[in-house]
Every structure is written in structure tokens, then in C-alpha cells.
Amino acid sequence: MRPDFNRYPLLVAWEMTHACLLACKHCRACAEPDPLPGELSTEEGLRLLEELATYTPKPILLPTGGDPLRRPDLFVLLAKARELGLTVGITPAVTPLLTREVVGRFKELGVHQMALSLDGASPEAHDGFRGVPGTFQRAMEALEWAREVGLPTQVNTTVTRLTLAELPGIARVIVEKGVATWEVFFLVPVGRGAVLSQLSPEEYEQVMHWLYETSRDQGIKIRTTEGPHFRRVVTQRRRAEGAEDQALVGHGRGVHLSDGNGFVFVSATGEVYPSGFLAEPGGNIRQRPLREIYQHSPLFTELRDKSLLRGKCGVCEYKQLCGGSRARAWAETGDHLGSDPRCAYRPRAWQG
Template sequence: MESKESHEEIETDKMIRTFENIINNGLSQKLLNSALNYCDKCQKSHLESALDYYLGKQDEICTTCKITYKLIQKIIKKSLETFDTSEEALIETMQNPVWERGLLSTFKGMSRFKVRKPFTPGAPYQIVWNITRACNFNCIHCYENAGQKDEDELTTQEIHETIDLLADIGVVSLAFSGGEPSIHPDILEFIKHASDRGLFVSMASNGYVFNTYEKAKQFKDAGLEFVQLSLDGLNPETHDSFRNVKGSWNRVIEAIKNFQKAGVYTGISTTVTKRNKDEIPDMIKFLNDLNVDWFMLYNFIPTGKGSKIKDIDLNPQERRELLELIYKANVDTDMNIMSTAPQFADVAVNNDTDNQMVPTHFYNVNYVNPAMKQLSEFIGGCGAGRFYMSIEPNGDIYPCVFFPHNKDVLLGNVKDKNIEDIWINHPLLKEFRSKDILKDHCGSCESKYICGGCRARAYNYFQDILSPDPGCIRNQDAWNKLETK
């Protein structure tokens, strides 16, 4: 006899297939494509006008935009039915301009790439921008080989022009990184400019310069909404040994408190290795007691300075145990605990607890409706070149910050002002977005759509973006080959 859960999954699958058919049919695609065109009467694209009208932000639109509105209304209605969400809740959420930008990019993705597994938005949801190579630390695992400022870094004017371009093409979130972004002399004006253009602005920092509330408040006032502070151990000895700056642990704890007081959403990032993995359980409790909002456990990637310390990488079993630990810890803490390891989604889907959660690169989605579980096949997995891209200090564009600066993974440069064309048409990104062409077990794995492995780890270990991620327990053979080298 068919179980209730099995029946629900079958019905959900039918609804999702219906949803795909509505959007991917020829007429809908023609209407969605034409919706991207600019409307002279409404002074924005047909799609933007239709969404604003639907959300109650615009009282009247032209007849042509109303045709788009009818399609948008139908798609949204079917989405709400599939995922058991109320229209009132959606409209309330979308009053936030950042969320509306995300919805707009989602519709653009339906037009440009259709609804497929995994899903690709019409523009990057996020750009991670290494704004400078200059850094006041000397971390042993730095992916960027940071230290001194490069001579060919973009000028202040070029950076402002690029911020405008990112806003114009529909990027939702801009994350400043480095190097150490806080020591760039013009970082506050970059943050303000991006915020004024409607981007959600975040920053990754070692926290060293934020030992006063006034400094943190400066960044909050400029428009910084989220800060990710690096903390690589429960105690000063562990953390400072990674960072090579004595006293850095104490400074980052001060930074946490100062950003919280300033009203900035505060997260912690930890690169997990053999040297600090045993401290993670106590770090979870420690950070939860500090009222940290968000704890991201980063995969170790053997790139940059990290290429010299591959021996501290977790083996597949250690990584799996870590991911299972943090999955269960999400139930017991108020923090959102995440991981950049795509295998986290596989752990979530195959868990045997009452906690139902879909991990993504940006948030852990808790759910009751089984449709949300199936949604993970569209939004889960490695986001490199699919949800985000990265920009280097000189303007070079890569699929992800964790790729070495090799020509075969270089996508272009912001000075050419063709970021949107790169996102839509670059042949390398088409490979990043297809899980069906992955090699070895990653390509045949039943979890390939929700996981697919980390492409940066595959490339840095095997010089091939389609190779298996050796961090997965199902790729033990790949890991064994590395150990015998």
C-alpha cells in the first residue's frame, strides 16, 4: 500500500511537471522573451512593469504590459499552489526591493534558460568582488594569495562604473571581499553606491579594523547589510596560527559585538581542516551564545596559498561526519548553520531526523511541504557560474573566487562591459550549468542535481571542472588516487 509520504511526493512531482510545462511551452517562452523588451510607455521593461503592477507598486500599466502581467500572474499562481504559499505572504515579502530584484531575475532566468535542473537566473544572484589584493593578514589558506596591492587594480572610477553595470543587468547581491576590503581607501563610497543602486551589500572581513563600535557604525551607515567575519578556531592559538597575526582572535570577537551593536546582520565563516575540525561542536555553542546570526563552514580549497597545505584537507569520511553534525545542530541552535560543501544537500535529503531542510548557498530553507524538498533539485548544488560569479581586483571575471587565475577558466574582464553577455552566452558557463556531463560518479550520482560536487575542488585537484569532487564519500576512489600521488 502506498504511504502518505509517497503519495504526496507523486502529487508534488505532477504539480512541478505541470509548472515546468506552463513555462517551457513555446507560447510562454515567446511572451517571456518579449517581456524583457523596454516599454516606452511605462519607462521600464514589460516584465518590470508587470511585476510592479502585480505587487501593487504601480497603479496602471499599458495594454502590452498587461499581457505580460497575465502570464506572470498565471506562473505565480501555479508556483504558490505547488509550494503551498499564500499570495499575501509573497506580496508582503516582495515589498523589499532586494527580494523583488531576485524575483525579477528568476523570471528572466525562465525566459533565457527555461526551467531546468539546476535553475539559472537571468543575471547572477550574487557577485563576489575581490576589491583589492591588499591585506593586513598573511593567512596560510588564503585562496587569493593576498598581501600587497596589485599595480593593475581597477581605478575608483572603473569600480563605480562596474557597480552601475551590475545594477543595470539585475544582479541582486554584491559581496565585497579581498584581500581585506575594509582597508581599501574608497570602500565606504563603493558600499554606499551599490546600496543606493538597490543592491544587497555584504562584505567578508578578517575583522581586525573593527575593534570600535564607531568603525562598524560607519559601514552600517554607508549601507552595509551583512558582514561575514573569519574565525578559524575556538581559541586564539588555533585562529591566530591560521592568520599569522597575534591577537587577531580577540579582535574578531570585538568586531562581532561591534557589528551586532551597529545593527549589521553578522555571520562567521570558518574554513574547516584537520587542524580545527574537532573544535566545531564547541564553536557552534560559543557562537550561538554570542547571538551570531549565521555560521558558514567553508570547504577547504587547495588554491592560492592553500595549494601548499593540501595535507590538512578533510578526507571524505571526515567531511561527511562534519556535515551530519551541523545538519543536526541546526535543530538545537538559533543560528543558521551552513556549508559551502554541495554534499550538505545530500546529507539533508537523506537525513533520518524530524528536521526537514533544504540547504542552499544563501540560506537553509526549512519546510513541511514535500514540494520544497523537490525544489532542491532546481536550486541546490554548486553555484559557481550558475548563481554567482567573481571579479578580481583587476576586473577579471571567473566562475568563482576559488578558481586559480588560469586562462582556461577566465571568462572576461569588466572593462569590456559585457558581463551580461558572458552570463548568458559563455560556453564555459554552459558546462558549469549541466550536471549531466560531469565525469565519473558525480555524473551518475542520484544526488547530482542537488549536489554535483564542488567544481573548484575538482579543478584544483584534477585540473578539470568536470572531474569528481574528491571530498565526497562516493568519490573515495578519487581521494585515494590523490593520496597515492
């Protein structure tokens, strides 16, 4: 049965801490070595997990950061999530804190998948983007450690002008290391990423066609973040090829997540955002339950109503499938319901 995203999210990302030892050029959070004042306590984190366990269906929990390994109570919280029957996909930073023993502990605590960032296919490219020498080699080791213990992995890559030429090499690494999923992030100019150079709409379109062909030809499961146009591209290409009209992307057939629609982001201090890239709060879990904020905040109810979309996105025949990146519309135009400025597609109703 298809989940009702008006009631509950399918994915809940929790920014467990702002602290991280890396200095990545694209960092949404502008993370620093130390935690923010007033981050959620262990008790508050446990209450959040207990609430999530009451949702139907139970959502997938995505502990992120910063670096979750910078929280001293991380394993206490993971053990609680396992006890509550929550599916967990964790995104640790690749630092000396990520050891073989830690990867084994993730497996023991029932973590479903570990996601690591990879923005270059060589030490020079990746370490330059991440800001710390040795990060590429440690990521390669961590992927091997995960394979040794049978922990599925995901690689996260952000598409910018700095990383565009690295994509074919990263795809090769993914195949060689037996990575289960490639999550491709299309840059939203927030945080440190605000100073990076984005691709043009036409270049983004070319990348999405390349991703489709790579997924089809190399058997890589590819998902996109802030790139919902990929669903349109997949649909168009499969129809043109006479294939069955089912997506290679997403979290199940017919399930299409977007900012505030099946996806929610809880910040380190409890603010609730539609995504980590759309930092417009709907409320704070210290004042109201996450369920109430997600179901009733005007921001979230607007984002789930595709009839409210404006401009080109509002008349697009693919708006239910895609709907454009709401975070990018917000970041580049100030309007979370406006058109995605990085979409090259011209809807039939827009053509004159």
C-alpha cells in the same frame, strides 16, 4: 519566483583588492600587504555596480579581498551600492583597520551583513591560523560592535585538519555572540591552502552530518562553500527523520548556488571566475560586460549544464541538488567537470 541562473547570478563576489595585513594559512588569494598593479579603479568599480543594478533580480554584492578596508574608496562604493538598491554583505579582514567606527559606518551605509573569519575557538588556535596575534580578540570585539548597532553578522570557518577540533567551540561562540549565519568553507587546495592537509571524503561526510545536527539542535543557520554535499546530507537526514523536505541551507527554498551557477567572482583586476577557488577566467570586465561573460562564456555555460558532469558526479541522483565542488574537481584533477574527489557518497548507478 525562482531566479533563472542562466541569465543572472544571485551572488556577485568582488575581490576589491589583493591587499591584506594578515597572513592566513589557507588564503586563496595569497594576499600581501600591498595592492596588485592594475586593480579596478573607482570609476570601473562604479560602472560594475551600475551594471549589477540592471539585473533582474538585483544580485547580492559581496565585497571581499584581500581586505576591502584597504581600498581608500570603499565607503564611496558602498554609498553607491546603497543608492542603486543593491544588497551588500561585506567581508573585512580583522585588523586594526576594523574599528567600532567602521562597523557603525557599515550599518549607516546599509550593509546587510558583515562576515568575519573565525578558524579557532581560542586566541591560540585562531591567531595561529591567521598569522597575527590579537586577531581572535579583535574578532570578538567586532561581533559585539555589530550587535550594538544592529548589524547582522556571519562567521566564516574553513575546515582543515588544523581547524577540525575547533568546530564545536566555534559553534558555541556563534550562539553566544548572536551570529546570524555560519558559512563553513571546505578547503580547496589553491593559493596558500595548497599546502594544508585536507580531510578524507569519509571525514568530510562526518563533518557534514555533525553540521546538520548542530544546525538542527542549536538553531544555527549553516551554509557551506565548496561543500555542496551538505545539501544531500540535509535532504537524507530530514527524510530519515520524517521531516518536511526543505533545506536548512542555501539562499532560499529550492535555490542551489554553485560555481558559475548563480555565483560569480570578479577579481581585483577584473577577471571573471566561477568562484574565487576556481581561477579559470571566462573573460575580463574591462573588455566585456559581466553579464555577457556570465551568460555566454563557454566555461560558465558548461558549469550550468549538469548533464556534462563526468564520472561519479555525472551519474549521481543528487547531481541537480549538489553537483560536487567544481573548484575542488578543477584543483585536484584539472577537470572542472570531473567528479569531486572529496565526496564519499556512492550513487545508486555507481554501485555494483
